[in-house]
Amino acid sequence: xxxxTTTNVDANWIANLLRPAYKQEFQFVAPLYTxxxxxxxxxxxxxxxxxxxxxxCRIREMYSDEWGFSRQLALDCESQNVWKNEEIRARPxxxxxxxxxxxxxxxxxxFMGPKVAPSGPAPDLVEAIRQTVGNLFWCLEKxxxxxxxxxxxxxxxxxxxxxDLIEEEPPANSxxxxxxxxSGVEELESILASILTPETHARIKxxxxxxxxxxxxxxxxxxxxxxxxxxxxxxGVMARNHVIQALVPLYRGQLYSFLLxxxxxxxxxxxxxxxxxxxxxxxxxxxxxEQWKAKS
Amino acid sequence: xxxxxxxGLQQAYQNLFHMFAEFLPRFVVMLVIILSGLLxxxxxxxxxxxxxxxxxxxxxxxxxxASRVLRMAALPSMTELLSRSIFWISLAGFILVxxxxxxxxxxxxxxxxxxxxxxxxxxxxxILFFGLIIANFLSRAxxxxxxxxxxxxxxxxxxxxxxxxxILAITMALEELSVARETVIAAFxxxxxxxxxxxxxxxxxxxxxxxxxxxxxNLGDRKKEKTEEPxxx
Numbered sequence: 360x361x362x363x364t365t366t367n368v369d370a371n372w373i374a375n376l377l378r379p380a381y382k383q384e385f386q387f388v389a390p391l392y393t394x395x396x397x398x399x400x401x402x403x404x405x406x407x408x409x410x411x412x413x414x415x416c417r418i419r420e421m422y423s424d425e426w427g428f429s430r431q432l433a434l435d436c437e438s439q440n441v442w443k444n445e446e447i448r449a450r451p452x453x454x455x456x457x458x459x460x461x462x463x464x465x466x467x468x469x470f471m472g473p474k475v476a477p478s479g480p481a482p483d484l485v486e487a488i489r490q491t492v493g494n495l496f497w498c499l500e501k502x503x504x505x506x507x508x509x510x511x512x513x514x515x516x517x518x519x520x521x522x523d524l525i526e527e528e529p530p531a532n533s534x535x536x537x538x539x540x541x542s543g544v545e546e547l548e549s550i551l552a553s554i555l556t557p558e559t560h561a562r563i564k565x566x567x568x569x570x571x572x573x574x575x576x577x578x579x580x581x582x583x584x585x586x587x588x589x590x591x592x593x594x595g596v597m598a599r600n601h602v603i604q605a606l607v608p609l610y611r612g613q614l615y616s617f618l619l620x621x622x623x624x625x626x627x628x629x630x631x632x633x634x635x636x637x638x639x640x641x642x643x644x645x646x647x648x649e650q651w652k653a654k655s
Numbered sequence: 656x657x658x659x660x661x662x663g664l665q666q667a668y669q670n671l672f673h674m675f676a677e678f679l680p681r682f683v684v685m686l687v688i689i690l691s692g693l694l695x696x697x698x699x700x701x702x703x704x705x706x707x708x709x710x711x712x713x714x715x716x717x718x719x720x721a722s723r724v725l726r727m728a729a730l731p732s733m734t735e736l737l738s739r740s741i742f743w744i745s746l747a748g749f750i751l752v753x754x755x756x757x758x759x760x761x762x763x764x765x766x767x768x769x770x771x772x773x774x775x776x777x778x779x780x781x782i783l784f785f786g787l788i789i790a791n792f793l794s795r796a797x798x799x800x801x802x803x804x805x806x807x808x809x810x811x812x813x814x815x816x817x818x819x820x821x822i823l824a825i826t827m828a829l830e831e832l833s834v835a836r837e838t839v840i841a842a843f844x845x846x847x848x849x850x851x852x853x854x855x856x857x858x859x860x861x862x863x864x865x866x867x868x869x870x871x872x873n874l875g876d877r878k879k880e881k882t883e884e885p886x887x888x
Contacts, residue, residue: 401887422888476886485803487887530885539805546802546809550795595714598792604799614884 360452362424364477375469376427379518386464387456388427389418391519393473395527396621396629401484403633404613406491409585410453412640413499413647415509416460418468419522422491425471426452432459446497449490457498461505470519485607493603496592499651507648511641524626529618537571537615543608550605554591559583563609576616578639584609586643590650678757685753692749696742704738712737721788740780748773772832779828786824790817806869815854822846 361368361376372390379385392399402422411417428436436455441447447454459466499506530536544551544567551560562580569575585606592602621629707713716722716733725733751766794817801809826843830836 397885399888400885482887484884484887491888535805536884539803542805543802546798550799595717597717597795601795601799604803607799607803611884 360426367475372471375471379467379469380427380429385467386429386432387459387466389420389468390423390425391420391468391470393523396524397527400614408637408640411512411637412644413506414457414460415512417512417514418456421453421456422450428455432464446494450494453494457502461502467516488607489603496589499589522630524629533618534571536611540608540612541567547605553596555587559587576613578636581613582639582643586647586650593651681756685756688753689750692746696746699745700738700742703741707734775831779831782828783824790820
């Protein structure tokens with residue numbers, strides 16, 4: 360599967376996506392790209408670490424526009440009566456990946472090289488979070504019996520480089536991101552109070568009051584926040600779409616924290632930090648299970 | 656004289672006996688109606704509670720934020736509230752029917768007026784209930800959208816939406832009950848029109864800069880705004 364908006368697809372991409380499924384009997388092939396330092400941060404700080412900790416499989420680009428799959432997995436997925444769900448229609452690739460993991464199919468990742476972003480306006484952050492995080496939380500419910508008892512994560516076969524980060528200019532006017540985080544925490548106080556535990560909510564309000572230069576959204580707090588959001592989504596404390604949208608300001612806080620901390624970091628240091636965040640997600644997984652099972 | 660007194664007493668005794676003879680069967684009928692009503696009300700409460708639990712109304716109510724409002728007002732869950740309302744409304748209906756059997760002057764007319772109004776009261780309650788749910792849902796959706804888009808004063812927008820829907824629901828409920836129909840419609844038109852005009856004037860004159868920012872943000876160069884955040888995926 361290749362996105363119509365990707366402009367630099369070549370024959371190698373097709374070969375890299377098809378060969379593992381055709382020659383080596385892998386059922387699901389995820390892509391890996393060369394990324395700019397600040398590109399794909401939603402995937403690097405939320406989707407990858409959380410899906411890895413929850414489902415126990417280290418697929419980095421589960422939410423990408425290109426992926427490969429075997430006939431058997433396609434038939435399996437096609438026979439399931441889920442295609443009318445908005446969450447699946449928006450991001451079918453992640454659901455196929457998780458279906459492959461849960462069914463014990465072999466998954467791998469294959470390096471594609473750099474991906475040129477499509478011309479035109481950049482994708483809207485709110486919409487991206489609505490689609491991807493909405494899909495991830497939905498899959499958490501759907502595959503509950505698969506992940507609740509699991510711990511740790513397994514590496515999967517990778518063809519080519521596992522990660523390739525390149526330097527790029529930091530986004531301009533990043534203070535605006537912090538302002539949006541701060542105003543979101545203030546304006547959505549009552550909504551956040553019904554999603555988060557009082558301790559987590561108090562800690563978020565505490566960091567929102569910090570000076571922009573000293574701001575830090577620590578990994579432990581970030582993981583705890585996400586797990587509480589997932590549990591709130593599961594319990595249906597309010598319309599699920601609203602739970603997801605309430606995460607946007609907090610993600611902006613995390614994003615700003617990343618921009619501050621990693622401004623002078625090398626790609627290797629950033630990679631080490633991503634690995635450390637993944638381990639934090641794995642270590643705190645019992646907390647997710649506890650929150651998930653509370654009042655369910 | 657003595658005979659007259661005895662006759663008078665006999666007459667009074669006979670009248671009293673006659674009244675009791677006439678009243679007692681009606682009283683028994685009233686008790687039977689009320690007891691039957693009690694049984695019917697219990698059965699209805701059980702039926703409504705079971706149906707609402709099956710349809711997961713409480714979850715819908717949680718999602719729409721109505722449960723929170725109920726908790727704030729120290730009221731039970733939505734399922735419990737509706738099933739109890741059905742119980743008391745049907746029991747009250749049976750009690751009134753029972754009382755009407757007693758043939759007490761004036762009471763019958765009041766009972767018939769109440770019974771006539773009962774369906775409208777239920778409909779008005781439903782209008783208020785759904786108005787509350789819709790107002791909470793839409794105001795929260797507006798608040799989230801405004802906060803995420805970075806608009807100033809998102810709470811004002813959210814409360815305006817909530818307020819307008821409440822006013823609309825209350826007006827519709829009063830209209831259903833035929834309470835001062837013309838006054839209510841006129842009052843609604845005045846309040847709603849004044850509110851909108853006030854907002855337009857406040858936005859256009861009091862907040863010229865805000866109006867300019869808002870229009871620029873929505874109708875101006877959108878690409879420029881979006882470059883502030885790195886590509887998420």
